[in-house]
Amino acid sequence: MSTHLLNRTHFGDPKNAGNLMTLEEAHALLNEWVPNEKLRLHMKQVAANMKAWAIEKEGADETTALKWELAGLLHDADWEKYPNDHCRIIIEELERRNIDPDIIRCIASHGPKVFGVEPVSNMDKMIFAIDELSGFTHAAALIRPTLYEGLEVKSVLKRLKTPSFAAQVSREDIADAVARIDATVEELIAFIIEHQREVK
Numbered sequence: 001m002s003t004h005l006l007n008r009t010h011f012g013d014p015k016n017a018g019n020l021m022t023l024e025e026a027h028a029l030l031n032e033w034v035p036n037e038k039l040r041l042h043m044k045q046v047a048a049n050m051k052a053w054a055i056e057k058e059g060a061d062e063t064t065a066l067k068w069e070l071a072g073l074l075h076d077a078d079w080e081k082y083p084n085d086h087c088r089i090i091i092e093e094l095e096r097r098n099i100d101p102d103i104i105r106c107i108a109s110h111g112p113k114v115f116g117v118e119p120v121s122n123m124d125k126m127i128f129a130i131d132e133l134s135g136f137t138h139a140a141a142l143i144r145p146t147l148y149e150g151l152e153v154k155s156v157l158k159r160l161k162t163p164s165f166a167a168q169v170s171r172e173d174i175a176d177a178v179a180r181i182d183a184t185v186e187e188l189i190a191f192i193i194e195h196q197r198e199v200k
């Protein structure tokens, strides 16, 4: 896996705390920056999982849940157009727009080994874990004729133990990400199946 070390420890400006963008603005950015529909779907799935986790597991209020959702929605926004500068470009764009630093830091920490930024908050830790497992779970659904219909946790787990399946997904990163959160891999896969199955 190539690295894109950010070589930074601070993201955004604390005085911008509470500055969010609307979901419409975030989707407009995605539509402009990410022509690839599959990649946009991935970000929408991560966003749905992040929002649901914030509300159901963290008791987040509406504003906090929107922060989690926005981080999920934008975390790979620069991947398609700027693969060599992923995620520096989206981070700098959000800093230019004076967006809440929690969102920017969360995006910067979605791949600790790739970007060199350790997840600190629960939002940071969850984007790392959800990003890894959301894409993997979706791959496990796509090979089934009925997609998510009848998809069980144990079948995703079996794929996880099959190194040749979605071989580009690092099992080591998944184990690392899940070890940092307050849920087992089984629980997180079940949560992800439930919350991303209807995302279009």
Ligand SMILES: [Fe+2]
Residues within 6 Å of the ligand: 042, 046, 075, 076, 131
């Ligand atoms: Fe991602």
